[in-house]
Amino acid sequence: xxxxxxxxxxxxxxSTAVHAEIAVPPPGLVVDQAGVLSAADRQDxxxxxxSLREAEHGAAMAILVIDHVPDGxxxxxxxxxxxxxxxxxxxxxxxxxxxxxxxxxxxxxxxGPGLQGDLPDGAIGDxxxxxxxxxxxAGDLRGAYVDTVAAIAARLKAATPTPATADTQAASAMDxxxxxxxxxxxxxxxxxxxxxxxxxxxxxxxxxxxxxxxxAAVSAGTLTFYAEPLAAxxxxxxxxxxxxxxxxxxxxxPGVFFDFLFNIxxxxxxxxxxxxGSSSSDSSSFGGGDFDGGGASxxxx
Amino acid sequence: MxxxxxxxxxxxxxxxxxxxxxxNGLVGADEKVNAAWGQVQTQYQRRADLIPSLVETVKxxxxxxxGTLEAVLAARAKATQVNVSTTDPKSLEQFKAxxxxxxxxxxxxxxVVEAYPNLKADGNFRHLQDELAGTENRIAVARRDFNDSVxxxxxxxxxxxxxxxxxxxxxxxRSFFEADEAAAKAPSVKF
Numbered sequence: 001x002x003x004x005x006x007x008x009x010x011x012x013x014x015s016t017a018v019h020a021e022i023a024v025p026p027p028g029l030v031v032d033q034a035g036v037l038s039a040a041d042r043q044d045x046x047x048x049x050x051s052l053r054e055a056e057h058g059a060a061m062a063i064l065v066i067d068h069v070p071d072g073x074x075x076x077x078x079x080x081x082x083x084x085x086x087x088x089x090x091x092x093x094x095x096x097x098x099x100x101x102x103x104x105x106x107x108x109x110x111x112g113p114g115l116q117g118d119l120p121d122g123a124i125g126d127x128x129x130x131x132x133x134x135x136x137x138a139g140d141l142r143g144a145y146v147d148t149v150a151a152i153a154a155r156l157k158a159a160t161p162t163p164a165t166a167d168t169q170a171a172s173a174m175d176x177x178x179x180x181x182x183x184x185x186x187x188x189x190x191x192x193x194x195x196x197x198x199x200x201x202x203x204x205x206x207x208x209x210x211x212x213x214x215x216a217a218v219s220a221g222t223l224t225f226y227a228e229p230l231a232a233x234x235x236x237x238x239x240x241x242x243x244x245x246x247x248x249x250x251x252x253x254p255g256v257f258f259d260f261l262f263n264i265x266x267x268x269x270x271x272x273x274x275x276x277g278s279s280s281s282d283s284s285s286f287g288g289g290d291f292d293g294g295g296a297s298x299x300x301x
Numbered sequence: 302m303x304x305x306x307x308x309x310x311x312x313x314x315x316x317x318x319x320x321x322x323x324x325n326g327l328v329g330a331d332e333k334v335n336a337a338w339g340q341v342q343t344q345y346q347r348r349a350d351l352i353p354s355l356v357e358t359v360k361x362x363x364x365x366x367x368g369t370l371e372a373v374l375a376a377r378a379k380a381t382q383v384n385v386s387t388t389d390p391k392s393l394e395q396f397k398a399x400x401x402x403x404x405x406x407x408x409x410x411x412x413v414v415e416a417y418p419n420l421k422a423d424g425n426f427r428h429l430q431d432e433l434a435g436t437e438n439r440i441a442v443a444r445r446d447f448n449d450s451v452x453x454x455x456x457x458x459x460x461x462x463x464x465x466x467x468x469x470x471x472x473x474x475r476s477f478f479e480a481d482e483a484a485a486k487a488p489s490v491k492f
């Protein structure tokens with residue numbers, strides 16, 4: 001009991017330490033932490049962003065306005081925020097984030113990989129220099145954001161169908177997702193079969209036990225074989241040999257087992273906290289897109 | 302069926318499940334490292350692909366900087382020749398060294414061109430500059446993602462129950478990719 005309490009305390013400490021790395025503001029279309037936009041201005045910018053989102057060749061764009069970059073460079077900060085907000089659709093990665101640090105006089109466009117074919121670094125760099133910076137220098141922030149969004153929309157609309165690079169990137173991302181989904185399926189199938197066999201063995205008489213065990217091993221192995229051949233081999237090996245190993249191993253390293261339990265608690269608590277975090281936000285607009293660090297930064301000096 | 306048999310059966314089932322999920326976890330972590338490494342290589346290659354047109358453009362305005370331009374091309378040739386594998390620490394060192402050298406020569410070139418206002422005003426050059434800055438950032442991100450995936454992988458093969466499975470299927474510790482930060486950071490020269 002005392003160990004459990006100690007573990008929980010440690011857990012609490014650890015989870016706060018992880019979250020303290022870079023503070024990410026709650027997501028939104030326009031997040032104005034510097035308080036520079038009036039309600040009307042903000043609505044104009046949001047309208048522009050919404051129409052960009054709904055366009056045929058659009059982008060899931062958001063704007064974050066801050067006074068200063070909290071820590072480190074604006075590139076790392078923008079990437080961290082973009083990934084935390086999961087801007088853009090999963091697999092398509094058509095998110096776009098503008099971070100404007102007003103008092104630092106710095107800005108950064110973080111462009112999702114799926115948009116980089118139509119909107120290469122040079123193009124977004126031009127938009128920053130030509131549509132964004134002059135208006136910011138003139139003190140017209142509303143105009144700067146609205147014009148920037150309009151310039152991006154025009155550029156995406158004019159662009160020819162997405163070149164091969166973006167396509168292959170999106171395709172490989174989807175392949176990776178499909179592959180991990182297949183692995184999960186194999187495991188689920190194994191779980192179901194193993195569960196059924198265990199229940200059957202319990203229900204049946206003793207004389208069926210050995211055939212039940214064999215059937216469990218064979219059917220679980222066969223089923224996982226189609227999903228993942230190596231996993232099938234591992235299943236056989238594991239059923240045969242793991243019991244003795246675990247016992248000797250745990251006898252030698254009791255601490256490791258404690259770590260294992262601890263990790264289970266840790267992972268379940270972190271996943272539940274992250275899901276509660278995203279459910280409180282505007283989840284419909286934030287898909288599951290990723291960023292690779294492409295885009296352009298600049299100074300409004 | 303006796304209670305003893307049920308218990309044995311249940312223990313075996315649980316063990317099998319732990320073993321299988323541990324195996325899947327390890328393989329997943331290993332694949333993530335490989336994918337992250339692929340991304341690192343892709344981004345370095347992207348930078349190498351940018352260099353010929355960058356050099357051509359600079360040459361048009363700053364033919365005097367022949368030495369700097371040739372140093373960039375030589376470093377690029379050397380960097381693209383390295384055959385790298387993450388499981389071979391020696392080739393990884395070599396890859397790191399040659400790419401670091403290319404970063405340094407590129408940083409020198411970008412510092413030198415600050416003295417050529419006509420070049421800096423050239424739209425094509427500005428796009429190349431954007432692409433280069435974006436790609437340097439992509440490299441930094443890919444490197445960080447790779448190191449994160451290696452950290453997760455190394456942790457999973459050293460903690461229970463992965464440590465047992467890793468021994469069984471022969472998974473080894475992977476090394477990090479820490480590039481020379483001093484060489485990678487471009488000097489900020491202002492005139």
